[in-house]
Amino acid sequence: MIANIITIGDEILIGQVVDTNSAWIAEELNKIGVSVNRIESISDKHDDIIKALDNSISEVDLIILTGGLGPTNDDITKEALAKYFGSKFVRDKETLEKIEKFMEDRGIPIIEMNRQQADMPDNCKLLKNKVGSVPGMLFERDGKIIVSVPGVPYEMKYIIGSELIPFLKENKELPIIIHRTFMTIGGAESILAERLKPFEDSLPDNYSLAYLPSPGKVRIRLSAIGKDEDNLSLGFPEVENQLKLLLDKEFYGYDGVSIEEVVGILLKEGNFTISTAESCTGGDIANAITNIPGASDYYKGSVICYTNELKQELLKVSENDLKEHGAVSKQVVIQMANNVRKLLKTDFGIATSGITGPTGGTEEKPVGTVWIAITSPRTTLAFQYNFGNDRLRTISRTTLTALNLIRFEIEKIGTK
Amino acid sequence: MIANIITIGDEILIGQVVDTNSAWIAEELNKIGVSVNRIESISDKHDDIIKALDNSISEVDLIILTGGLGPTNDDITKEALAKYFGSKFVRDKETLEKIEKFMEDRGIPIIEMNRQQADMPDNCKLLKNKVGSVPGMLFERDGKIIVSVPGVPYEMKYIIGSELIPFLKENKELPIIIHRTFMTIGGAESILAERLKPFEDSLPDNYSLAYLPSPGKVRIRLSAIGKDEDNLSLGFPEVENQLKLLLDKEFYGYDGVSIEEVVGILLKEGNFTISTAESCTGGDIANAITNIPGASDYYKGSVICYTNELKQELLKVSENDLKEHGAVSKQVVIQMANNVRKLLKTDFGIATSGITGPTGGTEEKPVGTVWIAITSPRTTLAFQYNFGNDRLRTISRTTLTALNLIRFEIEKIGTK
Numbered sequence: 001m002i003a004n005i006i007t008i009g010d011e012i013l014i015g016q017v018v019d020t021n022s023a024w025i026a027e028e029l030n031k032i033g034v035s036v037n038r039i040e041s042i043s044d045k046h047d048d049i050i051k052a053l054d055n056s057i058s059e060v061d062l063i064i065l066t067g068g069l070g071p072t073n074d075d076i077t078k079e080a081l082a083k084y085f086g087s088k089f090v091r092d093k094e095t096l097e098k099i100e101k102f103m104e105d106r107g108i109p110i111i112e113m114n115r116q117q118a119d120m121p122d123n124c125k126l127l128k129n130k131v132g133s134v135p136g137m138l139f140e141r142d143g144k145i146i147v148s149v150p151g152v153p154y155e156m157k158y159i160i161g162s163e164l165i166p167f168l169k170e171n172k173e174l175p176i177i178i179h180r181t182f183m184t185i186g187g188a189e190s191i192l193a194e195r196l197k198p199f200e201d202s203l204p205d206n207y208s209l210a211y212l213p214s215p216g217k218v219r220i221r222l223s224a225i226g227k228d229e230d231n232l233s234l235g236f237p238e239v240e241n242q243l244k245l246l247l248d249k250e251f252y253g254y255d256g257v258s259i260e261e262v263v264g265i266l267l268k269e270g271n272f273t274i275s276t277a278e279s280c281t282g283g284d285i286a287n288a289i290t291n292i293p294g295a296s297d298y299y300k301g302s303v304i305c306y307t308n309e310l311k312q313e314l315l316k317v318s319e320n321d322l323k324e325h326g327a328v329s330k331q332v333v334i335q336m337a338n339n340v341r342k343l344l345k346t347d348f349g350i351a352t353s354g355i356t357g358p359t360g361g362t363e364e365k366p367v368g369t370v371w372i373a374i375t376s377p378r379t380t381l382a383f384q385y386n387f388g389n390d391r392l393r394t395i396s397r398t399t400l401t402a403l404n405l406i407r408f409e410i411e412k413i414g415t416k
Numbered sequence: 417m418i419a420n421i422i423t424i425g426d427e428i429l430i431g432q433v434v435d436t437n438s439a440w441i442a443e444e445l446n447k448i449g450v451s452v453n454r455i456e457s458i459s460d461k462h463d464d465i466i467k468a469l470d471n472s473i474s475e476v477d478l479i480i481l482t483g484g485l486g487p488t489n490d491d492i493t494k495e496a497l498a499k500y501f502g503s504k505f506v507r508d509k510e511t512l513e514k515i516e517k518f519m520e521d522r523g524i525p526i527i528e529m530n531r532q533q534a535d536m537p538d539n540c541k542l543l544k545n546k547v548g549s550v551p552g553m554l555f556e557r558d559g560k561i562i563v564s565v566p567g568v569p570y571e572m573k574y575i576i577g578s579e580l581i582p583f584l585k586e587n588k589e590l591p592i593i594i595h596r597t598f599m600t601i602g603g604a605e606s607i608l609a610e611r612l613k614p615f616e617d618s619l620p621d622n623y624s625l626a627y628l629p630s631p632g633k634v635r636i637r638l639s640a641i642g643k644d645e646d647n648l649s650l651g652f653p654e655v656e657n658q659l660k661l662l663l664d665k666e667f668y669g670y671d672g673v674s675i676e677e678v679v680g681i682l683l684k685e686g687n688f689t690i691s692t693a694e695s696c697t698g699g700d701i702a703n704a705i706t707n708i709p710g711a712s713d714y715y716k717g718s719v720i721c722y723t724n725e726l727k728q729e730l731l732k733v734s735e736n737d738l739k740e741h742g743a744v745s746k747q748v749v750i751q752m753a754n755n756v757r758k759l760l761k762t763d764f765g766i767a768t769s770g771i772t773g774p775t776g777g778t779e780e781k782p783v784g785t786v787w788i789a790i791t792s793p794r795t796t797l798a799f800q801y802n803f804g805n806d807r808l809r810t811i812s813r814t815t816l817t818a819l820n821l822i823r824f825e826i827e828k829i830g831t832k
Contacts, residue, residue: 012439012442012455013451013453013455014443015438015440015441015446015452016443018434018439019435019438019439019455020434022431022435022457023428023432023433023434023435026428026430027430029431030431036429036431037429038464039456040454040455041438041454043454048454055471210430210432278699282702282705282711283701283703283720284699284703286702286703286720287702290700290811291698291807291808293773293774295722296723299698299722300722300726301719301730302699302719302720303717303720304702304717304718304719306706306717307712310717310760314717314759343730358709391707
């Protein structure tokens, strides 16, 4: 099955909004073996919608339209589809009740324009929208499927994920595809690809690997395609396991989990606590940890010291070491980690000190030089890196790396 | 002038990459009076590129293609364009030298495939690429312009911003457009729109306002269009000034500047320093401040206290107040701000304490309740908010609001 995605809305064409919906839809369709031929953003003019439908219907089996289903005068997609498919409008009772309740809850008087949102074409299947008031629409013609959903991302995701995908799986002959995504930190895509090449070459024909890199991280998706789910499931875990072993210490979790989530889970399981002493990351590690719901179960706090004076006063770093080795040094970062762990009475500690730039680099310690220390009940370790001359990238790579280092250490210790 | 944007690359069609290039291009084109008719993402197959060109050339005056100019076998856009325009390839000396130097610097042996990247169509204008090795290409046919640039965002931005836009301004009859973007925090789009309605209605016909909202912030773009730059420039400052006055305290700066940049500039100008004491924001404010290059001139450090115990121990918050009023209270947040300012010996201080959720809410203090205190040499002020039940949004809105509050205070004091 081949699909086109059409995004409707002037806000995309004036550059006000980045179309993130299409990438999400494309990834979900790919997972069930539907490939995307083209993604298109058009204005919310009637004629442009009709033209785009005409173009696409000759190309593909499935067209997904998003947007243009708003509450005011941009119900234009519905009108255009009704005209295209020769529909009459019928007021949908369930939708009307939802709209009325929505307005009532907010104390807004309902007007006829609001009620008209419940008028749906009589020759389409309505796709339930449990997170909003307006349902999606599914038309079929000559074996082709045309679907329209609202542009609001969470409504779009609900309707496509919970209504359309199950519908396609049930009613269309799609291949069976199994996926597993391996999350890694610390290995560049090219290095991982080289390491995995013999494994990739030895994979059966119906298996494939995809690399999905982002700064400091690479997601690796293993897929198997076939016609028989039982048969596929039989061999998959063994291949998964091989890949996990090859990814080694760069692998930290499955299927989109973040490193701060994994660290949080490990800390919680071990009944451990953590604190951070940050210089160059300036709170980025604390921020990552506390973005996770429930972080208060294991995170106590942090001391951020951007000056040498505060490193001495708050974290009791030796004045001598600061003078002799500089703030960006093994000696200093180890003391920061040890002392924040003591001061905040936690099991684990992380410390960072580095030169994020653009200024402050020297020949000996160029911009990008970073020291990270991690400390635990059994040891304190320090590591040096150079993350290059982009300030924000250095900060975020330091955070990812520090969290990955503390993960190793927590895993080694296990539980209290 | 009307344009289509075509993005080439399978990585977009499988949902691996979100197309952010097109929104950037669309916004830049809009600024010079070129409107975008359609944005399209297609595969890097030869026939699909030809078909997309054929479709677009009948619709618009300008086609911008991005992507498909990579180093390996995806030079497919160049081949397709050469075929489309009947070009011969000529090896471009400047490009070849750049490629050779790039490979040499990295100690990679150069092969013929690398050299072929310097083969450019003989009937196009090359658009210089000062941030990468491969130039952009500009073809003209029947008064229409077809441009191809690499997909790497910073190369694409350089070529379009520094080469194509000046070329279009010089060679095509475009309207003169003046823009000014007003950055605001704290006012919802609908509230600002209501406040500005009389102003908007009174604007001359050649003026327009655009609202560009994102969580917690609204950018408001004022544009004037005309044929005579001098004439336009004459009236614009007065209208700008009216808008600035109407936006009042929600306005914090112009043209994309961030609130943390503005706060940094004010602190630097006033020769001031700042520290933060964060509970619910967990380092997000410190992180925002230290993301700005040069932050070490005014930022000293922070204490992040996620537990009551640490609020007492590190920030000397009264045990009594913690028991009586709770950690999320005016009393506690004021002590946090005052004491971090004293402890870190800074001129200004910010403190936050709140319930970001999903758990921890009570009837009296539901999830989303946040207290922010700011302190300066002359006063300490505290404010209560409710930012709703999305954890990450509450954190980021608390940070924006706190930075905006400290901005008022620094502005009031001026300099030391």
